[in-house]
Amino acid sequence: MESGLLIGFLLASASIVIGAFLGVLGNWLISEYNKSGWVSVFYMIGVLTLLFPVGTAFFYWEEISNWLGLLAATLSVSASIGLMIFMRTKIRTKNIYKSDEVDPIMNRFTDDADNTEIKLFGGDLxxxxxxERKINENSQYLKLKARGFNVIQILCENPTRNETKFRYGKIITDLPKAELRFYDPKDADLRIRGRIAKMGGSDRxxxxxKIESKLYKVIQTDTANSNGVLxxxxxxxxxxxxIRPTPAELDEYRKLYQG
Structure with missing residues (x-):
């Protein structure tokens, strides 16, 4: 066997191992840190490995115009394109979403829920x-009103500003079945938002x-999963x-809303 061919096989073997290592590393980085920046790094790797065989074929066509060279170039280009497509369709959109992509997810969840009860935890809402105009146009709010749940439990911040009390007043006026309870964000804020509802009798x-500005990690689970149970x-x-708001406090919120 010629030394050049042997070296080529050794390099190919090393490339496979390096590729497997990068795959494991990429999966760990993305799942551990949940930062989209790591996805960009692997996009760059895909672009570089795409440009290299194209450039090699352009400048050194005579040297690689044999079956082995063409096979290597074809595999390299195919693998690069495949990597970028996979990153785009499978990893980028797995559970990281832009802010304008969250509403459809929440609305589908609300739509699929049984109409018995729904629980919300959402900061100052x-x-x-x-x-009022923005609330009336909000797709999540409109979906929640339209479903007509028998029980709506909302865990939210203890209001200190009139703007928040106004919003709470509108909610309990529009949704008379809504029950508010408060927590103090300085003492007990999970810093997550979401919903719990029955679907087919099971809790979902x-x-x-929020990961960074306008970027969110979304998790959908149920009580068959340990995280869901937690x-x-x-x-x-x-x-x-x-904290349960007193009837006087609820009346204050309604009056602020109703003017």
Whole structure:
């Protein structure tokens, strides 16, 4: 066997091992840190490995115009394109979403839920909108109103600003079956938002966590999963310990909304 051919096989073997290592490394980095920047690194690797065989074929066509050279170039280009397609379709969109992609996920979840009950945990509920007009146009809010749940439990921040009290007043006016309970974000904020609902009699959860500006990690699970059991148990504990607004406070919120 010629030394050049032998070296080629050795390099190919090393490339396979390096590729497998990068695959494992990429999976670990993305799952561990949940940062989309790592995806860009692997896009760059795909682009570089795509440009290299194309450049080699352009400048050194005579040297590689044999079956082995053409096979290597074809495999390299195919693998590079395949890597970028896989990253685009499987990893980038696995559970990391832009802010405008969260609404459809939450609305599908609300639509699929049984109409018996739904539980929300959502900070000061500003994701519904900062003004009455914005709330009335918000797709999540409209979907929640339209479903007509028998029980709506909302775990939210203890309001300190009139803007928040106004929003709460609108919610309990539009959704008379809604029950609010408060927590103090300085003492007990899970820093996650989401919903819990019955689907076919079983508890399902959708949870989203802000990673960076306009980028969220979304997890959908149920109580058959250990994480689902944990989040459900945390919800039940915090709900029981949460502050119940007095009738006078609820009247204050309604009056602020109704003017």
């Amino acid at each position: 500003s994701f519904f909108g900062e003004s 959860l959708v949870i989203f966590d 989040y459900n148990s945390i919800w039940n504990l915090i709900w029981e310990l949460a």
